[in-house]
Amino acid sequence: MSKNENWILCPVCGNKTRLQIRIDIELKNFPLYCPKCRQESLIDAKAVHVTVIKRLEAKMQS
Secondary structure: OOOEEEEEEEOOOOOEEEEEEEOOOOEEEEEEEOOOOOOOOEEEEEEOEEEEEEOOOOOOOO
């Protein structure tokens, strides 16, 4: 992993998600899911800086 790539961390529990972001990537209204705490958040990301828009209720499978 180079300096311009970082793991996106969960805004709820702080653990790594399954996604990496590079410095040249920009995300808007991206639904980020954390497999550890099973929470979903809407995020914006630009130049590896992540901003939480709002937390969503994760849908449980039945």
